[in-house]
Amino acid sequence: MPRVSFTSALRRFLDAPPIRVEGGTVGAALAAVFAERPALRGYVLDDQGAIRRHVAVYIGGEPVRDRVKLTDPVGPDAEIYVFQALTGG
Amino acid sequence: MTERLYVGTRKGLFELVPGRGGWDIAEVSFLGDPVTAILARDGTVHAALDLGHFGGKLWRRDGNEAWRELAAPAFPPKPEAVADDPHPWSLGKIWVIEPGHVPGRLWAGTMPGGLFRSDDAGETWSLNEPLWRMPERRQWQGVAGGEQPGISSVLIDPRNPDAMRVGVSTAGVWESTDRGASWRIINQGMYNEYMPPGREGEPIAQDIHRLAQCPAQPSVVWCQHHNGVFRSDDAGHNWRELTRSGRRNSASPSPPIRATQTRPGSCRRSRTRSASRSRARSRSPAPATAAKASRYCGTACRSATPTTSSGGTRWQSMPPASASPSARPAAACGFPKTPARAGLRPTCVCRRYRSCASPRRECFELKPSLRSAR
Numbered sequence: 195m196p197r198v199s200f201t202s203a204l205r206r207f208l209d210a211p212p213i214r215v216e217g218g219t220v221g222a223a224l225a226a227v228f229a230e231r232p233a234l235r236g237y238v239l240d241d242q243g244a245i246r247r248h249v250a251v252y253i254g255g256e257p258v259r260d261r262v263k264l265t266d267p268v269g270p271d272a273e274i275y276v277f278q279a280l281t282g283g
Numbered sequence: 284m285t286e287r288l289y290v291g292t293r294k295g296l297f298e299l300v301p302g303r304g305g306w307d308i309a310e311v312s313f314l315g316d317p318v319t320a321i322l323a324r325d326g327t328v329h330a331a332l333d334l335g336h337f338g339g340k341l342w343r344r345d346g347n348e349a350w351r352e353l354a355a356p357a358f359p360p361k362p363e364a365v366a367d368d369p370h371p372w373s374l375g376k377i378w379v380i381e382p383g384h385v386p387g388r389l390w391a392g393t394m395p396g397g398l399f400r401s402d403d404a405g406e407t408w409s410l411n412e413p414l415w416r417m418p419e420r421r422q423w424q425g426v427a428g429g430e431q432p433g434i435s436s437v438l439i440d441p442r443n444p445d446a447m448r449v450g451v452s453t454a455g456v457w458e459s460t461d462r463g464a465s466w467r468i469i470n471q472g473m474y475n476e477y478m479p480p481g482r483e484g485e486p487i488a489q490d491i492h493r494l495a496q497c498p499a500q501p502s503v504v505w506c507q508h509h510n511g512v513f514r515s516d517d518a519g520h521n522w523r524e525l526t527r528s529g530r531r532n533s534a535s536p537s538p539p540i541r542a543t544q545t546r547p548g549s550c551r552r553s554r555t556r557s558a559s560r561s562r563a564r565s566r567s568p569a570p571a572t573a574a575k576a577s578r579y580c581g582t583a584c585r586s587a588t589p590t591t592s593s594g595g596t597r598w599q600s601m602p603p604a605s606a607s608p609s610a611r612p613a614a615a616c617g618f619p620k621t622p623a624r625a626g627l628r629p630t631c632v633c634r635r636y637r638s639c640a641s642p643r644r645e646c647f648e649l650k651p652s653l654r655s656a657r
Contacts, residue, residue: 203336207352233352237337241358241373248336278336 196223196272200234203278208233220253221264223274238276250279289328291318296330312350313342322380322389329389329405331355331377339376339393343405356391356399356408358415369421370395370431380405381437384444392434396423398449400463411463414449419468422487423454436494440501440518448519450491450506456519472522476510494519514595525595 196217200210213230217223221243228235240246245261252258252275258266268274288299288306296318298310313332319339320331330350332340341355361372375394383390383400391399391408398411414420423432436450445462448469456470474483475490482488490509497503506513506522513522591598 207334207337207340236340236355236357237334240338240371242361242371244373246336246338 195270196268196274198223198227198274198276200276201278204234204237207237210234218267219264220251220258220260220266220268220274223268223272224251224264248279250277251275252277287323289321289323291321291330293317296321312344320377320380320391322382324382327404329353329380331380331391333376339374341377341391341405353405354407356393356397356410358397358410370423375431375433378433378435379437381439384439384441388444390437390439390447392437392449394433395431396420396434396451396454398434398437398463413464414457414459414466417466419487420454423451424488425453435491438494438496438504438519441498442501448494448504450494452492452509453488453490455486455489456491456494456506458519469520470515470522471520473506473508473513473524474510475508512595 195214197212197214199212204210208231210231213227215223215226215230217226224238228238238246238249238251242262243264245251245258245264250257251261253266253268253272258264260266286301287309290297290299295314295316296310296312297308298312299306300309301307313330317333317335318330319333320329322329326346328344330342330344332342334340339355341353342350343353344350356374356377358372358374361368373395374397377391377393379392381390381392382388385402387402387404389401389405391401393399396415398414399408400411401408425431432454433452434449435452436448438448438450440446443460446458446460447463448456448458450456453475455468455473457466458469459466468486470486470489470491473486473489475485475488476483477490478485478488491506492509493507495505495507497505502516502518504515504519506515511524511526513524515522
């Protein structure tokens with residue numbers, strides 16, 4: 195089962211420890227996370243379900259390519275990281 | 284009830300109470316986070332945050348309970364048929380929260396221009412579809428300096444909660460008299476200096492930063508416009524400018540305004556020259572509270588606060604109050620002293636200046652000294 199970890203910056207607002215979930219794509223894995231923790235969804239995705247502009251999601255060491263439909267595949271032992279994405283220097 | 288002043292800033296929500304000779308900070312919440320809207324009434328406080336990474340959020344505090352996050356207003360799925368909509372169907376930030384004059388009802392104005400209604404005190408929200416799906420909305424423009432249009436003001440007529448006006452930056456003033464089922468633009472008489480030649484006077488080209496309604500005479504509405512202050516005596520239909528002085532500069536937006544009722548049948552308006560994009564809200568709409576709110580801003584920002592009690596024909600300058608003794612944190616707070624360094628001064632950022640019962644690591648921080656920074 196993929197493991198999803200969240201930036202510690204989220205701890206100021208809500209509890210977000212690492213979690214193992216089912217899912218063959220990054221979208222399915224995140225949906226499984228949000229099913230258990232609904233309050234997290236709005237911090238990671240926008241109203242249309244795309245990854246927020248200033249949030250970065252990595253699968254292993256690679257950034258997610260499809261930030262809108264979240265179709266990037268994830269393996270059964272994948273590590274998914276959710277970060278805040280710094281912009282503007 | 285103790286007077287309490289709520290100040291939303293880009294660095295948190297500050298709650299102030301009257302102290303000896305000034306205002307004391309009683310509470311600090313969301314330290315470091317931009318607070319874009321506050322509604323405080325009847326012991327309940329709603330606070331909207333604009334988190335740079337994580338988007339617009341909404342929190343509520345009931346009485347002395349802890350803050351609790353509510354579901355923020357959200358846009359419905361965007362249909363393929365409107366793929367060319369120039370504005371995102373996703374909440375940017377909540378710009379204003381207003382009571383609906385009906386128990387439990389709240390209205391929220393947002394960027395990118397969505398108006399939301401709640402009938403359960405903010406627990407759930409629904410988009411006002413008629414305004415959002417109106418073809419003219421595509422002509423709405425981003426706020427000066429921003430990418431998206433925003434509903435900066437929502438005025439609910441206290442005589443008839445089905446009658447409402449919203450101010451849009453940048454798209455003028457829109458009116459509904461059927462609780463949001465239909466909308467029309469109504470503002471005449473404004474002009475926008477930064478528009479291209481020939482478009483300055485168009486109603487939809489007006490950059491409405493803030494509308495304030497007189498509680499005693501709801502037909503009297505004031506507008507903090509991008510390049511001036513305007514007044515309407517017919518609930519936002521016709522406007523005249525109060526600030527034409529020849530010194531206007533479109534790079535310097537007019538300061539925030541606030542209308543306060545000083546005596547029955549009259550209305551006073553003050554504007555605060557706030558250096559930051561702070562918004563002040565008082566728990567009570569009582570005239571005295573609101574007047575002090577204006578005075579506080581003048582004090583905090585070390586500048587005079589222009590006020591008028593003649594409907595804008597004459598202005599007085601309300602000078603800054605003298606510094607409050609309790610505003611000297613290093614002397615008042617019992618937390619272990621942090622030594623001053625060159626150019627820095629110890630600044631208490633804990634919840635209470637005077638009795639630091641629960642000191643926290645961030646109780647004292649070294650901040651640049653105002654004196655040395657000048």
